[in-house]
Amino acid sequence: MISVPRRRFLALAGTAALAVTGCQVSDPVVHGGPTAPPPEPSPTPEPLRPGQQAALEHEVALAALAAQAHTGAERLRLGPGQAAAAGWMATAHDAHATALLDPHPARRATTAPTTGPSPRPRPTPSGTLAATTRDQAIDQLRDRLERALSDYRRAALGDQGPTALVWGSLAAYARSAQAALTRDEPRPRPPVVEVRELEPWSDAEAEQQALRQVHALVYGYQVAIPWFPRAEGQTAYGVLVQRRDLRDRLAKALRTRGQAAPAAEPAYALPHQPTDRATAAELLWRMESAYAPFAGAWLAAATDADARREALESLEQSAVLGVEWGGPLSVWPGWPS
Known part of the structure; x- marks a missing residue:
């Protein structure tokens, strides 16, 4: 039998213990707690430009009012030209609202609409078409356009570059829509064109x-x-x-x-x-x-x-x-x- 000093034996025993328990430390078993990493939070949407939220609410409201006028054209006795204009307005104002959901509306105005999620929720339309006659319906739409027009002009004059054109384009549309509602005349359907970026x-x-x-x-x-x-x-x-x-x-x-x-x-x-x-x-x-x-x-x-x-x-x-x-x-x- 080989004689080993006590101190030497204790040192060897400690080394052996570490060797045996090493596999248990490196492969722990954890009971309870999450089984997958927590999902990353959704990115916070970029803030809108000054006046953009108000413009978005204008366009959502106008889209709803124009759609109500279009579907109620027979009851309101709208002329065929005015009924068609109301339908085209509903589509156009909806497209404007889609662009205004983005913090860079000029970017959305110059690209085709996507089917993916919007950067932020669309606001609920405010107000309904409380009209029982053609003149009342036309007046309500024109008055709502005038409210929006005032804000759009102010924004266009206070901004610059492509965003100034967004506001100016919305102002020009508001004025032209007022003119179209006033004149019950047949006119061509709005052309389907791809809007390009500015030179x-x-x-x-x-x-x-x-x-x-x-x-x-x-x-x-x-x-x-x-x-x-x-x-x-x-x-x-x-x-x-x-x-x-x-x-x-x-x-x-x-x-x-x-x-x-x-x-x-x-x-x-x-x-x-x-x-x-x-x-x-x-x-x-x-x-x-x-x-x-x-x-x-x-x-x-x-x-x-x-x-x-x-x-x-x-x-x-x-x-x-x-x-x-x-x-x-x-x-x-x-x-x-």
């Missing part, structure tokens, strides 16, 4: 492009006016005078800043040559619709408060004139397509 123009470049289009508008009105009856011809001539004034103001603003003011071309290739009153009106609404994206780019690029106000007024006027000459209700007036 990265400077304020001077945007004004130069707008001026080129205003020159074309002046030419188009001059061609169309002779085909209208007397009263409508006078209306068209009044618009022509306004377009000439805008042309002169744009040219003066550019020259004041030392920028070139593009001159008018001798003639322009028109969408079509008018042959009667209907084709003359179609020429004008098509040209106003073609001008609107240039007014929108001018609004987005404007760095001066006065220029931004003039661009907004020009965009609104173009959207309204397009509808008044018989054109469709564009969902996002002022955005390139």
Whole structure:
């Protein structure tokens, strides 16, 4: 038998104990508690821009009111043009609300709607269409549009870049929808177009492009006016005078800043040559619709408060004139397509 000193034995015994228990320490058995890691919390949505929540509530309410007017068109005795306009408005205001759910509404305005979850819950519509006659229904819709229009104009004049155009486009739509409701006339269905992002123009470049289009508008009105009856011809001539004034103001603003003011071309290739009153009106609404994206780019690029106000007024006027000459209700007036 080999003799081992007591102290040496205790040291070896301790080492053996560690070797035996090592597998138990490295593979513990835990009773109770969660069996999977806790789920990560949902990300907090980005905050909305100032005025965006109010705009979202406007659009949700307008979508609901327009839908009620459309479904109740027979009971309210809406004319066919007004009933169609109410249906198109319901769709457009719903699209506006979808864009406004995103903290970057310009990004949502220029992309197709998705079927995924929204960044935040859609608010519940406030108010119902408490109308029993056609005039009451039209008045309630127009008044609700006017409330929204005031907020949109304020936001457009206080913002800049693509977001200013979001507000300006909503303002232009509100005004054009008011005009469409007033006129019970047949008009084309709103075109299904893919809205594109803005061109990265400077304020001077945007004004130069707008001026080129205003020159074309002046030419188009001059061609169309002779085909209208007397009263409508006078209306068209009044618009022509306004377009000439805008042309002169744009040219003066550019020259004041030392920028070139593009001159008018001798003639322009028109969408079509008018042959009667209907084709003359179609020429004008098509040209106003073609001008609107240039007014929108001018609004987005404007760095001066006065220029931004003039661009907004020009965009609104173009959207309204397009509808008044018989054109469709564009969902996002002022955005390139």
